[in-house]
Amino acid sequence: MRMVQTLETPSLLLDYQKLVMNIKNIADFAEDQGISYRPHIKTHKSVKIAKLQLEAGAVGVTCAKVSEAEVMAAGGINDILIAYPISSPDKIKKIVDLLQQGVHLKVSVDHTESLGYLQQGLEQSPFTLEVWIKVNSGLNRCGVEPGQEAVLLAKAILSHSKLKLGGIFTHAGHSYAAKTYEEIENIGLQEGLAVVESAKECEQAGILIPVRSVGSTPTFRVAGKIPGITEIRPGNAVFFDGIQVGLGVANTDNCAVTLLASVVGEYKDRIILDTGSKSLCLDKGAHGNQTVSGFGQIIGHPEVIIQRLSEEHGVGSLTGETKLKINDKVQIIPNHACTVVNQFEEYVVHENGKEIDVWKVDARGMVK
Ligand SMILES: Cc1ncc(COP(=O)(O)O)c(C=O)c1O
Structure with a gap:
């Protein structure tokens, strides 16, 4: 060679030993906390690397796009979160295809309108779809506000026969703007609390929230320690970079x-x-x-x-x-x-x- x-x-060079060490460090952190690890594959876009992560203990993967999920599924990965809002009929058709292939799929939701579109797309199929509520923990991109907005969406999910509520998650991307590690810690804390508090309010309303998921590379070691969090989803930490x-x-x-x-x-x-x-x-x-x-x-x-x-x-x-x-x-x-x-x-x-x-x-x- x-x-x-x-x-x-x-x-494009990939240092194998550093890759394996980075994966192990994340998996060890998750194991020490007694929580799951669901890496975001938008970083590596590789079935091979996703499989190394699964061998190290990951429970499944996170994708941004449906087309990424299709590639992962074709590579034999069958537990996938699509952490992206989906309402369009062409994408929902692809989601039904993935369910047909036996993929344990979960899809992000943060609008009641989307629930209607998903329900409609699934109606003629024998499947129900697991959805996770996305809450906004400060990035101000997607997501309902933590607390009562999450409870309202959870109730709406329950009224859709083809949807099943599996979890609440967030992504604290605004941690990338932090100037000090203290700032990262504060954002990580807010990230964890936004999910845990929303889950608590749902459970007070009688709605079970099995998965409470957080994740960004800067914050996962903080947010992942908040009691009640069950899962981390770092992406970039598999490689790291100048940022x-x-x-x-x-x-x-x-x-x-x-x-x-x-x-x-x-x-x-x-x-x-x-x-x-x-x-x-x-x-x-x-x-x-x-x-x-x-x-x-x-x-x-x-x-x-x-x-x-x-x-x-x-x-x-x-x-x-x-x-x-x-x-x-x-x-x-x-x-x-x-x-x-x-x-x-x-x-x-x-x-x-x-x-x-x-x-x-x-x-x-x-x-x-
Ligand atoms: C929903 C979601 N989860 C997890 C991640 C992973 O973030 P990072 O690459 O900072 O680890 C991202 C990144 O965009 C994301 O959007």
Whole structure:
């Protein structure tokens, strides 16, 4: 097998030992807390990695999109949460198809209108669909407000014969804007409480809430400790990236995914890399995150800041002397691993820089 430094660039590299360690660390945390682990696969989009997570103890997976769920189901994964609002008839038809295949599917709901659409789509089928109520814990994206709004939706679910209420969940994506770890802790606490309090109010109204699920990579270690929480759903923590390092929830040694790039130009004040926005992505962090400066971190070369990207060029400004010259290869820790992975067909999996396998990014481009 080849050394990764000899590969054509740009290539997406995956460090096997770091991957396995990251998965184990999440699974160990869940086991220590006595709760379940349902990773979000939007980060890796790989059946193989999802199966490693299941082998490590995950109870199933989380997907954002129906098309991602279809890929996971085709790969043999049969416990799937689609954590996304679904009301359109074409998507509901696909959900019925997944139920037909025997997938234990759960779908996010946060509108009474959607319940009607789901009920209608399932009416002619022999199936009932498990739905989880999404509550807003401060991200202000989707979700009913915690407490009485969740109770009202829970009651509405009970009045739909084809729907069954399985859980309450939230995602504290606003933790990405945190400036200190204390802020992350506060957001994680609110995340856990939003779910637990909503579940409590439902149970006071006589409605059982078996699953109470939280999850973002910055907060899962806080929210997952709140009594009453039964499940965590971190996605990015399987790889980590520059944004997580900037937030202080990982260090560069934990980052399992890198891009292998070549120097294609050297000038007085800059070098040019063959990784532009079509590989490194222009992503500097969602939800107000401001922890990264450039467009990726070149390992071992702090003197180069990737300051600008065009589609196929990365412009690395020099802050000091560099030994890098044309045809040198470097590894770059991406700012946001989830978006970068979606640009590539495959991972070159390596151990200590030696290629051991090639894995497909199975759900690449699955945005439907
Ligand atoms: C509903 C939901 N759950 C879990 C996650 C995982 O978040 P992270 O990648 O921060 O771990 C996300 C991320 O977008 C999400 O939207």
